[in-house]
Structure formats: C-alpha cells, structure tokens
Amino acid sequence: MIIVVGSVDGLGENFDRLMKVSLEHVRRSRMEDGCVEHTVQVDCENSLRLRFFERWRDAIALEAHFARPGSRAFAQEVAKLCARPPVMTIHEAEEKSF
Template sequence: MLVALGRAAAAPGHRTRLVDAARAVTAATRSDDGCISYVFATDLDEPDVVVSVEVWRDQGALDAHMAHDRTREFLAAVSGLVTGEPVMSIHDVPDPA
C-alpha cells in the first residue's frame, strides 16, 4: 500500500480556486480502481496551506491515477495557483489487513 502526502501554499488571492480544483479532482478520483482514500484539507495554523493524503493499493494504481487526463489537468492548473513548488512524498507501508 502506498501513502502519498502533499503540501502546497496557495498564492495570494488564489486559495478558493485551489480548493475548488482539489474538490473537482477528488470527486473524480475516489472511484478510481486502487484508490483507498483521497483527501485534501487545509492546515489549521496556516489556512492558505493545502495538504493531501492519498492511499493507493499499489504503485500500479498510483501510476494509473497520475496518467489520467484529469490528474494532469489538475496539476497544470495548480501550478498557477500555488506559491513555490508543492511538496510530495510517497511511502510504501504494510497493508493493515
């Protein structure tokens, strides 16, 4: 199982557009094969910081997600809505089942 953690800071005045883009990609992604969980949230101390927590069955499922047009469109849109580079880390963890 893979856990992908992300963090990005909304550019000034773009938080609402960033959140809207995250909502749209979330709704489409949660039904993807191999998607166990897909969540965006905001940092309680820094409301302009958006974090993501994704849980995928395996690398193949994550790769398929990254290949979707909607994912590529989301990433392209986000690049204009954030300050600096988003940070993402991927962790291979044992399946709890």
C-alpha cells in the first residue's frame, strides 16, 4: 500500500477556487483503478490550509494517477492558487490487523 499525505496553503481571495478544484480532483481520483482512499479536509488550525490523504493499492497505480492529464492540470492550477509550494510525502506501508 502507498500512502500520500499532502497540504496546500491557499490565499484568502483564491480559497474557494482552491477548494473547488481540490474536491473535483479528489472525486475524479476515487474513480481510478488502484485508488483505495482519497480525501481532502480543511485544517482546523489554519482555515486556509487543505490537507490531503490518499491510499493507493501500489506504486504502479500511483504512478498512473500522477501521469493522468487531470492530475497534471490539478497540480498546475493549485500552483497558481497557493501561498507557497504544496507539500507532499509518499510512504510505503503494510496494512496490519490487530
């Protein structure tokens, strides 16, 4: 399993647009093969920060996601709407049951 965690700090005047394109991206991504979970939330401590959490079946599915035109267009749009460069980390994880 691959886990992606990210955040983006919006600008007040662009935040509604940032939220809209982020929700569109999340909903589109959920339909992709290999997407287990894809969410976006507003940070409770910074109302202009969006936090993303994603789980992908494997690295191949995530690479296919990044290669999609919609994902590239989303990244380009976000770059125009944020106060600083987005942050993203990618983790390989093993699911365990307790």
